[in-house]
Amino acid sequence: MIPFDYRRAQDPADAVTAVAERPGAAFLAGGTNLVDHLKLGVTAPDLLVDVSRLPLDGVESLPGGGLRIGAAVRNSDLAAHPVVRERYPMLSRALLSGASGQLRNAATTAGNLLQRTRCVYFQDVTTPCNKRDPGSGCSAIGGYTRYHAILGASEHCIAVHPSDMAVAMRALDADVIVLSQDGERRVPLADLHRLPGDAPHRDTVLDHADLITAVELPALPMARRSTYRKVRDRASYAFALVSVAAALELDDGMVGDVRLALGGVAHKPWRASTAEEHLRGAPATVETFRRAADAELAAAQPQPGNEFKVRMARNTIVAVLRELAGAHGMGGEHR
Amino acid sequence: MTLQANAMGTPTRRLDGAPKVTGTAPYAYEQPVKNPVYVHAVQSGVARGTIRSIETVAAEAVDGVVAVLTHRNATRLADVGDDELAVLQSDSVAFRGQLIAAVLAETPEAARHAARLIQVTYDDEPADTELRADREDLHAPEGEDPPDDRSRDEFAAAFSSADVRVDQTYTTPMLHNNPMEPHTTVAVWDEESEVRLTMFDSTQGVHVVRSTLAPLFGLRPEQMRVVAPHVGGGFGSKGMPHAHNVLAGLAARAVPGRPVKYAVPRQQMYALTGHRSPTIQRIRLGAERDGRLAAISHDSVEHSSTVKEFAEECGKPTRSLYAGAHRLITQRLATLDVPVPSWMRAPGECPGAFALEVAMDELAEACGVDPIDLRIVNDPELDPKTGHPWSSRRLVECLQEGAERFGWAARDPEPGRRQTGGTLVGMGVAASTYPCFRSPGSVARIEVTDDGRYSVRIGAVDIGTGAWTALTQIAADALGCDMELVKLEIGDTDLPHATVAGGSSGLTSWGSAIVEAARILRHEHGASPRVGTTVEAETPDKPRGVAVHSFGAQFAEVHVDPDTGEIRVPRMLGVFAVGRVINAATARSQLIGGMTMGLSMALHEVGVMDHRTGHVVNHDLAEYHIVTNADVGDVEATWLDDVDPQANPMGSKGIGEIGIVGAPAAVANAVYNATGVRVRDLPITADLLLR
Numbered sequence A: 001m002i003p004f005d006y007r008r009a010q011d012p013a014d015a016v017t018a019v020a021e022r023p024g025a026a027f028l029a030g031g032t033n034l035v036d037h038l039k040l041g042v043t044a045p046d047l048l049v050d051v052s053r054l055p056l057d058g059v060e061s062l063p064g065g066g067l068r069i070g071a072a073v074r075n076s077d078l079a080a081h082p083v084v085r086e087r088y089p090m091l092s093r094a095l096l097s098g099a100s101g102q103l104r105n106a107a108t109t110a111g112n113l114l115q116r117t118r119c120v121y122f123q124d125v126t127t128p129c130n131k132r133d134p135g136s137g138c139s140a141i142g143g144y145t146r147y148h149a150i151l152g153a154s155e156h157c158i159a160v161h162p163s164d165m166a167v168a169m170r171a172l173d174a175d176v177i178v179l180s181q182d183g184e185r186r187v188p189l190a191d192l193h194r195l196p197g198d199a200p201h202r203d204t205v206l207d208h209a210d211l212i213t214a215v216e217l218p219a220l221p222m223a224r225r226s227t228y229r230k231v232r233d234r235a236s237y238a239f240a241l242v243s244v245a246a247a248l249e250l251d252d253g254m255v256g257d258v259r260l261a262l263g264g265v266a267h268k269p270w271r272a273s274t275a276e277e278h279l280r281g282a283p284a285t286v287e288t289f290r291r292a293a294d295a296e297l298a299a300a301q302p303q304p305g306n307e308f309k310v311r312m313a314r315n316t317i318v319a320v321l322r323e324l325a326g327a328h329g330m331g332g333e334h335r
Numbered sequence B: 001m002t003l004q005a006n007a008m009g010t011p012t013r014r015l016d017g018a019p020k021v022t023g024t025a026p027y028a029y030e031q032p033v034k035n036p037v038y039v040h041a042v043q044s045g046v047a048r049g050t051i052r053s054i055e056t057v058a059a060e061a062v063d064g065v066v067a068v069l070t071h072r073n074a075t076r077l078a079d080v081g082d083d084e085l086a087v088l089q090s091d092s093v094a095f096r097g098q099l100i101a102a103v104l105a106e107t108p109e110a111a112r113h114a115a116r117l118i119q120v121t122y123d124d125e126p127a128d129t130e131l132r133a134d135r136e137d138l139h140a141p142e143g144e145d146p147p148d149d150r151s152r153d154e155f156a157a158a159f160s161s162a163d164v165r166v167d168q169t170y171t172t173p174m175l176h177n178n179p180m181e182p183h184t185t186v187a188v189w190d191e192e193s194e195v196r197l198t199m200f201d202s203t204q205g206v207h208v209v210r211s212t213l214a215p216l217f218g219l220r221p222e223q224m225r226v227v228a229p230h231v232g233g234g235f236g237s238k239g240m241p242h243a244h245n246v247l248a249g250l251a252a253r254a255v256p257g258r259p260v261k262y263a264v265p266r267q268q269m270y271a272l273t274g275h276r277s278p279t280i281q282r283i284r285l286g287a288e289r290d291g292r293l294a295a296i297s298h299d300s301v302e303h304s305s306t307v308k309e310f311a312e313e314c315g316k317p318t319r320s321l322y323a324g325a326h327r328l329i330t331q332r333l334a335t336l337d338v339p340v341p342s343w344m345r346a347p348g349e350c351p352g353a354f355a356l357e358v359a360m361d362e363l364a365e366a367c368g369v370d371p372i373d374l375r376i377v378n379d380p381e382l383d384p385k386t387g388h389p390w391s392s393r394r395l396v397e398c399l400q401e402g403a404e405r406f407g408w409a410a411r412d413p414e415p416g417r418r419q420t421g422g423t424l425v426g427m428g429v430a431a432s433t434y435p436c437f438r439s440p441g442s443v444a445r446i447e448v449t450d451d452g453r454y455s456v457r458i459g460a461v462d463i464g465t466g467a468w469t470a471l472t473q474i475a476a477d478a479l480g481c482d483m484e485l486v487k488l489e490i491g492d493t494d495l496p497h498a499t500v501a502g503g504s505s506g507l508t509s510w511g512s513a514i515v516e517a518a519r520i521l522r523h524e525h526g527a528s529p530r531v532g533t534t535v536e537a538e539t540p541d542k543p544r545g546v547a548v549h550s551f552g553a554q555f556a557e558v559h560v561d562p563d564t565g566e567i568r569v570p571r572m573l574g575v576f577a578v579g580r581v582i583n584a585a586t587a588r589s590q591l592i593g594g595m596t597m598g599l600s601m602a603l604h605e606v607g608v609m610d611h612r613t614g615h616v617v618n619h620d621l622a623e624y625h626i627v628t629n630a631d632v633g634d635v636e637a638t639w640l641d642d643v644d645p646q647a648n649p650m651g652s653k654g655i656g657e658i659g660i661v662g663a664p665a666a667v668a669n670a671v672y673n674a675t676g677v678r679v680r681d682l683p684i685t686a687d688l689l690l691r
């Protein structure tokens, strides 16, 4: 192992300063992703600033009905939180569908958002990868693509963001609270993760020494009827082939409002805005759901080896919307 | 005469159970040694070529590094004609992931870090790693005579005139054994001692490790000792020594007097410790309208490595499982720039039975007969392979009892029609078979000790199967005493020679030797032999003129989500006829373990070889999927009340492998029954069932 320094941050500002002072420093939270990468040689920070014990582990209701989730809240605690389960069930389900019980006990909110892709070539330092080693080439293109993107990829990188939690948060229009040496700012989750473009080594818009302190969810009454569906290669402990986070509000047989986001398809949690537009105000029928899904996926550019994801995403979107519509008493219309 | 069963047949608890669950059972890597050196290996980054340069200065400069071994400075080994074991002996690279260097250091961290600093350049050559059935360089395995023209013609005639024909191709992917305990070795080289090289090794056979490695290092067998205290699974990958064992020896040789500890990291196992070759299998079945088989053929193609030939003999089950006058079985290999394939649980039988048993399902449908009835009408009276009578063959009973217990009658023969709660439901069946091997050459020694007990010694290995317990039960019955009076010692070359724990042959081979020794003891020394009395006996010869096989019937129920194609298997049932079950608890574990591994093969496991580089890219347990608990529903194994007196003196047959044989086909057939989609290529994944 490459020797590195370890330091436990005293408070958020101290953490930011400590990382800002060393270009090779990194924040350490649960370590379930970062420590793996240290062992694999994917990254080699010379200082780890431990933020997992900062007092950022609260979940608080906000005036106006929103929810503030501390950056260090453990995934399992967040999933089990009564307010989350009641008001944002899709988030609870997304969390519980990820990783394993042991990992969720260690993993944190911020660490989960900032976990890196599971692309096998990225994780294997003996294979070229633009994300790990800019300019070295993308091994996935023309290689093993089963877990890769169908939307928003570039010729430089076709990786997907692996988080389940982030997909639900994207559907919920979450904001990320970031502390830097310049003070605190609010970054919409929509803008946090990037598409790869010609700089796939940059997963997010955050800079070195930007500390995530919290995630805020807006009040969204419709999210009480929401769900998360993850399609995967085994029943647990597998990343999504495709996942769907959705909330649906019906108004007399018509779609009043809808939130729809996809996982496993892009370099960022993918908000299905095109589909949402098709859905709003349209009759809540399977036919509408299909058309909306097709409209969203019209832009899909699968790789040889993951063409199936287009149909899988479409079917899953339809199934999830059908299920949510069914929960509104529209169960009769099945496929 | 078959042994009277007292201890045998009871579900006696594992003797090694308490130490294992309390974490006190020492595995090879946990042997307490003083002042060890840790090994971390470097693997080749190309699949074919020669090493042009290998720069080790930076690695040697790392604090704590003791030595860096490469082909330039490693001890020269004797050539034993097995290139897999010629580790660090030349600059040539024959597959991606081959061992090309190793760091020895005071800590595992320093060794791993330094290994990464070694810079290697290659003169690489294009590598050829892709198995295809249309390759022009396919060849029969060494020592195998392909069928002659006459049998080919006869088959062709019988097949083309058959009323009903099935002609399909099935494939299985590259598979990796992945035992829970990785391959580990602790080795000490001692110039001063009579025993030069001592190895604590995670192996399925201590004697085979010694007999293979001693000559490489120029040692006589007595100069080497191998100990396998507890072993966390092998599934064949520890059945013979692989390159890592040699590296451990080379490392020990480099630091005489200091123990070296080497645990192969999980990621490195995918190239180093053996795998199951991918297979491409064409099955042709020609039958009369009622399903009676007239012609059976099984043509299989597998890969082998340029380093060493290994043939995954898929045709094996087809030689014996069903009647049918005309039979044509061929095998061809492509010798590729791939890691060295080796044994994996039921080599040959497992992938072979997948192809054959799915083809039988297709034939049943084509004939309009129930898959169980099809197997019943084709149950052969004599072994079609040898013409010998069966010692016992109770496949039909297994099928019938299984059908009854599983509720087979509820299956709709028309696929894709049954649903519960919006989920497609299907059932499938397949037959299982595995030969009862007896390996010659094991020796058991029984000594009467001064505490009035019997010391039973044999160099067998318990790789987690329960052999320790079962052999104690056998010894107790053979001696006619309580189990408490038997003190069994295994897992050490200081004990009498024993064959490998493989081919489901362990209890037959070792148990027969123990029974024979006990028989001699009683015959020559009576019921109360004097303290110190010692007898030794070798495994008696296997019976001649009789075909001895285990049989079984496997059933699976499959649920498929019509939207996403996701597959769940809520229940599986296996009914087996395996002779006497020596220990009901450990036997059940073996059978359901095999079935679960078969389920895993059916739905999940695939080693993804990137043919541009010859690299298995999904080389860890996050990416190489094995079933999780959530994927495993109610897996039940049961057996007929059976004793096979011709199999061995215990009346038992092997059980370690039969559980995996047939399980993948039962699942695949159930998927077809649920969906109407016939998937002939494993693994069966959700995307293949999308509509």
Ligand SMILES: Cc1cc2nc3c(=O)[nH]c(=O)nc-3n(C[C@H](O)[C@H](O)[C@H](O)COP(=O)(O)OP(=O)(O)OC[C@H]3O[C@@H](n4cnc5c(N)ncnc54)[C@H](O)[C@@H]3O)c2cc1C
Pocket: A026, A027, A028, A029, A030, A031, A032, A033, A034, A035, A036, A051, A071, A075, A097, A098, A099, A100, A103, A106, A107, A108, A109, A110, A111, A112, A113, A114, A115, A162, A163, A164, A165, A210, A211, A212, A213, A237, A238, A239, A240, B622
């Ligand atoms: C085998 C396996 C299976 C998995 N399966 C799934 C799955 O199915 N679905 C899924 O969603 N996830 C899965 N995961 C990933 C898991 O969710 C992440 O590893 C985890 O959420 C990361 O959180 P952590 O707190 O451990 O982060 P760490 O590993 O500590 O950190 C991750 C990154 O975040 C940075 N970071 C941490 N905290 C902050 C902060 N406050 N501000 C700024 N930067 C910060 C770190 O510097 C690092 O770059 C799996 C992981 C493994 C190992």
Ligand code: SF4
Pocket: A117, A119, A120, A121, A122, A128, A129, A130, A131, A132, A137, A138, A139, A140, A141, A156, A157, A158, A159, A200
């Ligand atoms: S897809 Fe992205 S992460 Fe994967 S190899 Fe290509 S560049 Fe690297």
